[in-house]
Amino acid sequence: MRDPVAPGTVHSDSTGGQAARDVLNRFYHPVTLGEPESAESVIQINVIQLGPLTVGHFRFTGRATLVAAEGDAYHVTLPTAGRVMARRNGHEVTAGPSTAVTFRPGDPVYLRPQAPSAELDVRIDRCALESELAALLGHPVEGPIDLPAAFDLTGGPAHSWSRLIRLMHDELDHEASLIFRPLVAEHLCSSVLSGLLLSVPHRYHAELVAPATAGPPRAIRRALDAIDAEPDQAFTVADLARIARMSVRSLQEGFRRHLGCTPMAYLHQTRLTRAHETLRRADPAMVTVAAVAHRWGFAHLGRFASAYRTRFGVSPSDTLRRTA
Template sequence: MPDAAPAAGSAPAPGTVYFDSVGVHQARDVLNRFFHPVSVGGPECGEARMAVEVIQLGPLTVGHLTFGGRVTLAAPRADAYHLTLPTAGRVLARRNGREVTAGPSTALTFRPGDPVHLRPQAPSAEIDVRIERWALENELAALLGHPVEGTIDLPPVVDLSGGPAHSWSRLIRLLHDELEHETSLIHQPMIAEHLCSSVLSGLLLSVPHRYHDELVTPAAAGPPRAIRRVLDAIHAEPDRPFTVAGLARVAGMSVRSLQEGFRRHLGCTPMAFLQQTRLDRAHETLRHADPAVVTVAAVAHRWGFAHLGRFASAYRARFGVSPSETLRRAA
């Protein structure tokens, strides 16, 4: 059984760690902190240098490791779902008793309980993704609308050269690219939560496993009464950091049934409806605000918009004027 999930809203704010060039012993300490208890060894490990960048988005950890010497990374067993995506050079791995070579178009996966054995071939670089077991299995259960039994049987090797898996790998690389930007939106907890959910659901939709066929089969639409519960929750607290999985829990149905119910009954997605409601609340707030003491930024953040440019664009598309124009007219 997976570990119990933290309570809603308990995920820590996104955090990053950077090490430009460290010895393997320091690198081991970082890897032990953010990934798994791992040993670092090899004939050249004394001279090897590594660069490490890591970001944590709640139950999702994404790290970029660069190797300047040949090392071996080994753990007796993974304690979470782990994926390695080489970005340069090759990584040799031992999976299910056989040697596997991975390059930039391949991902290696390890499930909780699997032994981890990686030999990056210097010079090389890789993105390593850790997903807490409870998070991935709860995400799958939310999508399906029923509990899942046992560990998700991710394939040992995933082809990233095309299809949904290639799209998912681009999302991971986007997170990697944002690591160096201190003002990136990924540091906003609300954005981080949605990105984390997208990574988890995207992985589940991209790779084969025993629930995949069920996951991609069209779902029945949720009943109007359940959809009404979601509408009431959104109207009551539109500023709450809802996710589609959270709204599905309110409705008591799967994410897919919720989305199909919204499409059939309202002609939009749950998150689109949430944004429309937030825009309406922001519009009313700006219409009655005192521009001498209230700013557009404060109103945007009050109603759950983390990116002012996107808020202004969506606001103009809905109301035909900019937020600042509405605020000026309130004077």
């Protein structure tokens, strides 16, 4: 099982010149920042890392050219204001808020924002995206994945995926955001990766969206046993699929067919049951509801209390006080 994705460095700055290059080199690729602007030109930068995923918002008030001889990861640029000209494999693409542009590992990166403009830049470690695809399919994949040079953001899954990226950026302004909880960050990171794979054409896309075969009961039982043994662990669907020795999609279909729920729903209900049992046995003078919730993997106390009341008809604090 993978360690939970811990939210990494959050960087926010208004800068230019060498300082901007340092930020780009640190969070993205080794790049050169061409056409130094006048002294008043500024690049406003806001970046967060969630393990293998980096999402940054860049606002350009002057002309700039970003060039990397060879990208070392998957990169998606989503303009949010103005336009950006990109070049991939000798072909030029001009993108605005309705279009995203991509670069694959090994591609030269060339971006020329047409100031004033702003964009969201998503960097995904090569191994992470290809491992996510392999887990979804249940077999190894040959990379790099042939993401298109550009794709439309105005509708369908790609539009939904772009909203997820914008949500991540919007949450950076809130210190108490769930995005800073490792358990939430883990699932959010996986959602971004799998969402991209489902949103754009590539050679594995048809297989990815085809109906999945349900995993056999014996394999599903391996996942159930893992959950029942350690429901407090930060399992992802991919973790459970590896334990069951099947693809993520077969695991999900197997749970739906044999249990009538998703793997994550089963995990959630198992955690609620364990929390209920712990509260019933606990001494209210020694234990708090918050401690029990966190013990069983619930990061948000309010949502835990709501789900608990729906399941058991009483609040967690009522259950705890009844032990007195």
